[in-house]
Structure formats: structure tokens, C-alpha cells
Amino acid sequence: MKTLLKNAREQKGLKTREVAQILGIDQALISKFESGSRKPTREQISKLSQLLEIDFETLMITWLKEKIIYEIGDDEFALKALMVAEQEIKYNKSVSKLKISKTLENLLKEIDLLKTKLDSYRQYDSYKITQALELEYTFESNRIEGNTMTLRETDMVINEGLTISGKSMREHLEAINHQEAIGFIKDLMQRNVSLNERDLLSIHNLILRGIIPEDAGRYRKVQVMIKGSTHMPPQPFMVAKEMEDYFIWYETNKNKLHPIILAAEMHERLVTIHPFIDGNGRTSRLIMNLILLQKGYIIANIKGDYESRMQYYQTLETAQTKNNKEDFLLFVAQTEKENLERYISIIAQ
Known part of the structure; x- marks a missing residue:
């Protein structure tokens, strides 16, 4: 995440101060995002994706991956928990999928x-x-x-x-x-x-x-x-x-x-x-x-x-x-x- 954000910012020729001003986010937070000492919120991910022209899906997957690893680390039951979570996510996704009528x-x-x-x-x-x-x-x-x-x-x-x-x-x-x-x-x-x-x-x-x-x-x-x-x-x-x-x-x-x-x-x-x-x-x-x-x-x-x-x-x-x-x-x-x-x-x- 931190490398992704920093590289994208530098490729756009933007300073952390400029990113902070455009997005209305404190400059110190931008620096912390890039150092990895602080994680952006979902809303901040959306803003960063649009400004830095990073694919939203790529950025979200990286963000979620880091959140998961931070939460479960190398716990002995981590992989089994992930497998159970995967099945539950698939189930919830199928249930929440937009339902459309046969006519539509x-x-x-x-x-x-x-x-x-x-x-x-x-x-x-x-x-x-x-x-x-x-x-x-x-x-x-x-x-x-x-x-x-x-x-x-x-x-x-x-x-x-x-x-x-x-x-x-x-x-x-x-x-x-x-x-x-x-x-x-x-x-x-x-x-x-x-x-x-x-x-x-x-x-x-x-x-x-x-x-x-x-x-x-x-x-x-x-x-x-x-x-x-x-x-x-x-x-x-x-x-x-x-x-x-x-x-x-x-x-x-x-x-x-x-x-x-x-x-x-x-x-x-x-x-x-x-x-x-x-x-x-x-x-x-x-x-x-x-x-x-x-x-x-x-x-x-x-x-x-x-x-x-x-x-x-x-x-x-x-x-x-x-x-x-x-x-x-x-x-x-x-x-x-x-x-x-x-x-x-x-x-x-």
C-alpha cells in the first residue's frame, strides 16, 4: 500500500502537501499512509484512487489484505479462519446480489x-x-x-x-x-x-x-x-x-x-x-x-x-x-x- 501510494504520487508530480490540500486531508496523514504507520479509511481510499489514478479495485484489495493480515497475523488458526470467512463472504454476496424480475x-x-x-x-x-x-x-x-x-x-x-x-x-x-x-x-x-x-x-x-x-x-x-x-x-x-x-x-x-x-x-x-x-x-x-x-x-x-x-x-x-x-x-x-x-x-x- 505505502509503495503504491508513494509511487503514484511521484508519477503525478505531486507533493504530499498538494495531495493533502486537494483531498482535504492533513499532510501528516498522507505521510503516514506512505510510511505505512497509518491506514487510510475506505472513503480516503476512494479519494486517493481518483486523484492518483490508481485502479480502485487494486487499491481496495491491497488495503483489505493489509487489514486482514494486521488483524490475524500468523495465528495458528488464521488459514482455517480465512477459509471459513471465504465461504461466508461468497454466501453473503449471493444473497445481497441485486435481484431483478424475470420481466427485466x-x-x-x-x-x-x-x-x-x-x-x-x-x-x-x-x-x-x-x-x-x-x-x-x-x-x-x-x-x-x-x-x-x-x-x-x-x-x-x-x-x-x-x-x-x-x-x-x-x-x-x-x-x-x-x-x-x-x-x-x-x-x-x-x-x-x-x-x-x-x-x-x-x-x-x-x-x-x-x-x-x-x-x-x-x-x-x-x-x-x-x-x-x-x-x-x-x-x-x-x-x-x-x-x-x-x-x-x-x-x-x-x-x-x-x-x-x-x-x-x-x-x-x-x-x-x-x-x-x-x-x-x-x-x-x-x-x-x-x-x-x-x-x-x-x-x-x-x-x-x-x-x-x-x-x-x-x-x-x-x-x-x-x-x-x-x-x-x-x-x-x-x-x-x-x-x-x-x-x-x-x-x-
Whole structure:
């Protein structure tokens, strides 16, 4: 652990003082982590992993190994105890594994068949198709949040640089900003980087840039209520810790869950924390679609018409207030399936 941390820090060209300042950890603790005289907490492991770009799983395994050895040492019963513990961990893991319904399981199988089919048509893909579908995504995502621009008007603002009479400056900026945010998540996808707090804040910064500049890319400092929902987001002083747990959950589950489930969970968990004054919905959908793109799927474009919007909000409400995510997971999976079917019908013509 100590060698791993020190080597990673030196490779990044950082001093212990700089690491301490960035992570909000006492400099003396950083030095103790590297000397081996003090062990980081799980939360500190997550922060160090992201800053020093050390694979989270590698760091966690090293951390847990050292904790185990410290606790049991060379006790004569140590190996037998480890064998018993291994069996118990396997049992607990199988019990705690996310349970999904047969309906959702079958839908995921259908989606994966469609993805395989799409992969065989990839050579027929074109920039024009992608551009048109991304424009639709910007239009629908903004429409969910109340933007009144039509698809054609959104196109004119983004691709022709025109100003639409009767539409507010905010609506113009929402269109431009969202399109730039799509470009940003595509860049992240191509670089194949693991989602981290810095990138999430950058996405939100793009969404609110020029609209509410003082809150763009910053967690909220006040309590908020979600219009039309009975869910009450956490108090502002809890947001930073909730977001820390959010990224720990992601690192722990990113290679365990089906990509559709992972993407939907990351969407629901973020919008439930509601860490920003505004732009939570757009940011959550972008995070969901970043994960889908990274896993080789396509953008799940949730429509902004009344019926689709109400179904979207109702399934989220159920997930947030009744601790039942089934309807929301089904909604996202069905959306992805429909988008895959449409995409294939376009490029297979």
C-alpha cells in the first residue's frame, strides 16, 4: 500500500502537501499512509484512487489484505479462519446480489441481442445519423425540463447559430450547453476514463454555464424541494458525503452490474441526492448515457412529451419514496430497447 501510494504520487508530480490540500486531508496523514504507520479509511481510499489514478479495485484489495493480515497475523488458526470467512463472504454476496424480475431479465436479454445486431451494422454508421440523434437528445432532454423550443428551432440555434424570436436567452443557452455537454461525455467515452467527481462537476458546469454561473459545477449550499414530488433531498451539509458514497458505490459496482442497470442506478442515485441547485435531471441523464456509451450501447433518449415525462417522473418517485426501483429500471431498459430498434432500422436500410 505505502509503495503504491508513494509511487503514484511521484508519477503525478505531486507533493504530499498538494495531495493533502486537494483531498482535504492533513499532510501528516498522507505521510503516514506512505510510511505505512497509518491506514487510510475506505472513503480516503476512494479519494486517493481518483486523484492518483490508481485502479480502485487494486487499491481496495491491497488495503483489505493489509487489514486482514494486521488483524490475524500468523495465528495458528488464521488459514482455517480465512477459509471459513471465504465461504461466508461468497454466501453473503449471493444473497445481497441485486435481484431483478424475470420481466427485466428478459428485457435485458432482448437489448443485448439488439446490441449484437447493431455491432454487425456499425460499418454503415455515419456522422450525420449520430448528429441527428444527438440533436434529438438535446431537444428531448431540455423539453423534459420545460424548454419550449421545437426540434427545428433547436437545430437552428445549435447548427446555424440563429436566434429564435420569442424564446428566452436561457432556452438558447440550454440548447447550446447541452450539445456541448454531449461532446464532453463522448470525449470521456473515447478516453475510456472511469467516472469521477471532477468530470461530473464539469458536465454540470457545461449545463449551467451562462445561466446560473455562480452555481455551475458546484454543489448546492441550500435545501431544495423537487417540484411535484414528495421526495425530500438530503440537507446541503450532507451532499458532499452523499456524493462521496455515490462514487464509492460506482467504483464497487461498475464491473458487476449489467450496463443498463448500472446506468439507470447512477441516474436514479444522482437525481435522488439532487446535489445541485438546478440542472440535476439533465446531468443525471448525461451520466446515465456516458455509462451506456462507455459500455458500447447507445444514448437512451427519454422523450419529453407529456405521457413519457409523467411516466419518467412517476417511476423515479416510486424509486425515491418506496425503495422500489423496478419500474424505473424497466423504464430505462425499455427506452434503450426502443432506441436500439430505431437506430438499427435507420442504418440497416
